[in-house]
Amino acid sequence: MNQAEKRAFLIKRLLNEDRRYRGMEIPADAYAQKRMLRSLMNIRRPQAIDAEFLTVQDEYLRQEIKDAGITRLADLEPVCGDFYLWQGDITRLQCGAIVNAANSGMTGCYVPCHACIDNCIHTFAGVQLRLDCAELMERQGHEEPTGQAKITKAYNLPCDYVLHTVGPIVDGRVTPEDERLLASCYRSCLELAGQNGVESIAFCCISTGVFHFPNQRAAEIAVETVQKFKTETGSEMKVIFNVFKDLDLEIYRRLLTENRSSES
Template identity: 40%
Template sequence: MIELLLNDITKIPVDAIVNAANTSLLGGGGVDGAIHKAGGKEILQECQKIRNKQGGCKVGEAVITSAGKLPAKFVIHTVGPVWNNGKHNEESLLSSAYKNSLKLASDNQILSISFPNISTGIYKFPKEKAAEIAIQTVLNFLTTTDKIEKVIFVCLDKENYNIYTKLLKQNNPL
C-alpha cells in the first residue's frame, strides 16, 4: 500500500501526483517548477482559473487540476508551510497539506498517489520531522478509507530517501 522511490516525481505513472505548490499556484522553483515544466501550459491555465475563482491556495489546503503531459491523470497542488522555528503551527499545517491532498484524491476516485517531500526544499522544514509527519499522516488517513490503494513517497535526493527508508522500516507498512 505504501511505496518509496528514489526518482523524479514527474516520471511516475499514477492517478495523481502531488505538487508542493506555493499559494499563488503559478509555478515556482523545486518540484513545483519541475511539474509545471513537464506538464505543460495546461496545468498553469487550470491553476490560473482556480486562482481567479478563489484567489490561490492557502497553506495546508489542496486543489486539483489535470496533469497535462505528465504520466499521471491529475495533479493535486498543496501548499506546505515555510519552517519558522516550529513556532507558527508548521507541523499541523504540513499534516493538513498531506491530509487534504489525500481527501481530494479520495473524493476524485484516485487509487494511486505520489507525494514529494513537501516543504523540505526552499521552505526549509527539517527533513526528518517532515518525513515523520508525512508518514504518520498517510498511515492515519489510510486507516479511514479503502479508496486509495497505493501511496508512493518519491524522493529526488538520497538524503530524504534514506530518512524515509529508516522511518518506514520502523512503521512497517512496506
Template identity: 45%
Template structure:
C-alpha cells in the first residue's frame, strides 16, 4: 500500500476509483476530471447503470484512460458523523475492493473519497481508508495492490503519516 501525489486520471493501474455522485453521470472534482479524461463513451455506459447508492460501487470500462476500469463509488455527505457516514465510507472501500476480486483486478488507485464538496473530515476519512484497505489485504490473499492518489498536498501528508506508522488507525 502506498500514497502518491498525482492526477488519478494519468495512472496506469488496472482500476481507478471515481468518487462519484449517485447518478453516476459526471460532476465536479474527481468525478468531472475522470469523465472528461475517459471520453463520452463513459457517460453512455454510466447511463445504463441506474445510479448508485452511498456506500456502494459499480464498475465500467476505462475508455480513454490509461486504467482499464473505473470503479464508481458514492461517498457519504458529512452531516457531523451522526448519520452512518463512517460506515458508508468504509463500505465505499470494501465494495470497490470486492469488485476488484470479482473482476481479477490486480492494482487499484483510490482518490480521497468524500473529503471535497461532501465535507468528510480529511484525517478521519484517511484513517478509515487505510484501516479498511489494510484489513482487506490482511484477509484476502488475492487483494489488489492499493495506491492512495492525492491531488492536494495536505491529503498526501495525511496518508504518508498514516502509512508510515503502519498501525491500524481505527484501534
C-alpha cells in the first residue's frame, strides 16, 4: 500500500470501530483525509487494537515524519556547553527523549487536531502511546501531580522516549509555589531521564501558552534548573531547549548567550 491507501485503511478501521461513525464519508482531498485521521486518533479512548492496524499505522506515521524532515542532535550546534537551542516541531527531533507538557489525566489531548504539543506527540507516536499512559495511570490510581514526571516509549517518533510532565497552571500573578513546581518539572524529567540512561533530552516550553506561565520567567527557571542539576550531579546529558515561537527563541538565545559569557 502507498501512503494514500494506508491512510484510507486506517480511517476506515477507526470509523468502523465506533458505531457512531460507521458509514461516514471519507473526503477525497488528502489534507482533509489527514485531518480526519488525526481527529479519529485524538478522540479514540485508550484501548488495544489488532496487529494489522498497528503495522499499517506505524509504517504510515514513520513515513509522514520522514517526509516532514527529521532533525538530529548531530545536526545542531551547542550554544554553550551541553546546551542546545532549536526552533521547530519537537515530534521531528531525533534525540534520547523529548518532554511532553501533559495534563493531569496523562493520556493526551482529546480535542480533534488541537495544536498543543500533547496532541501532536500522541498523534505521531501512534495509538499505542495513549494506551501506555492509561495503563500507567490505572496502576497509579490517581491523577498525575504537578511537577512530577513519567516516562514511556516513543513508538513512531524519532526519539527513544517521551517524558510526560504536568506543569503549573498560573491564575493571575506567578507565585513562589508556581515557580517551585515548574522547576520541579525540569528536575523530575532530568532525574528520570538519567535513571533510564538517556543521553540527550529536549524540553518544550513547559507551562507557557494555555497554562499562562510568563515566557521570560519560565525560560529563566528552565535554564537555571537544568544548570543547577548538571552542576550538582556532574551529568553530561545534552539538553535541547525546543521552542516554537519567535518570542521564546529570542528569550532562550539571550539567556544561553549570557550563560556562555559567564562561563568564559
